Amino acid sequence: GESVGLHLPTLSVQEGDNSIINCAYSNSASDYFIWYKQESGKGPQFIIDIRSNMDKRQGQRVTVLLNKTVKHLSLQIAATQPGDSAVYFCAENSNGGGFKTIFGAGTRLFVKA
Amino acid sequence: ETGVTQTPRHLVMGMTNKKSLKCEQHLGHNAMYWYKQSAKKPLELMFVYNFKEQTENNSVPSRFSPECPNSSHLFLHLHTLQPEDSALYLCASSPKTGPSEKLFFGSGTQLSVL
Numbered sequence: 001g002e003s004v005g006l007h008l009p010t011l012s013v014q015e016g017d018n019s020i021i022n023c024a025y026s027n028s029a030s031d032y033f034i035w036y037k038q039e040s041g042k043g044p045q046f047i048i049d050i051r052s053n054m055d056k057r058q059g060q061r062v063t064v065l066l067n068k069t070v071k072h073l074s075l076q077i078a079a080t081q082p083g084d085s086a087v088y089f090c091a092e093n094s095n096g097g098g099f100k101t102i103f104g105a106g107t108r109l110f111v112k113a
Numbered sequence: 114e115t116g117v118t119q120t121p122r123h124l125v126m127g128m129t130n131k132k133s134l135k136c137e138q139h140l141g142h143n144a145m146y147w148y149k150q151s152a153k154k155p156l157e158l159m160f161v162y163n164f165k166e167q168t169e170n171n172s173v174p175s176r177f178s179p180e181c182p183n184s185s186h187l188f189l190h191l192h193t194l195q196p197e198d199s200a201l202y203l204c205a206s207s208p209k210t211g212p213s214e215k216l217f218f219g220s221g222t223q224l225s226v227l
Contacts, residue, residue, distance in 0.1 A: 032213045043117075044218050099212055100169065
């Protein structure tokens with residue numbers, strides 16, 4: 001039969017606008033969270049991380065927010081640029097018989113010039 | 114460049130072939146990983162090595178056989194694969210496994226099994 005690919009959520013934003021990418025994580029015991037960016041033809045690259053004892057962390061043009069109550073993570077990108085077009089993954093690091101980094105499904109960001 | 118190099122970038126193999134994927138990291142890290150990325154599923158952890166010792170096998174079929182001769186090199190030996198094994202295979206390294214592990218990925222090997 002016909003194969004069905006993973007249907008990634010897609011966010012389309014205008015260049016210069018702010019982007020917000022959301023992620024729900026699964027394990028309430030996870031204590032470290034990371035956002036990765038994957039451009040076409042490349043592997044995922046680290047963007048920013050946050051520990052569970054924080055609820056906000058800022059980097060250069062990026063901010064990560066963590067809401068442990070509802071197990072929600074978000075990545076905010078300020079003044080989005082065409083080079084920000086990529087797939088963004090949230091990941092959680094938790095101890096389930098050994099620490100593992102588990103990735104979410106990803107969100108595809110399109111930036112319109 | 115991320116400091117993690119994977120070869121080959123592309124590989125086409127038949128189901129009866131034997132091939133190997135290679136990964137080398139120049140970051141001085143002690144942990145190395147294999148992940149599988151397919152069109153149908155998110156990034157799936159396959160194997161983890163910490164100081165050359167395998168610490169994780171995520172229920173991977175035996176037709177995938179990892180090898181880690183030292184902390185800088187990681188191989189994935191492939192034999193009698195199935196078409197559903199076609200995917201992007203990503204190698205990563207980190208300073209160590211455990212809490213707060215930050216992964217550095219290579220560009221992957223795009224594998225097609227015919």
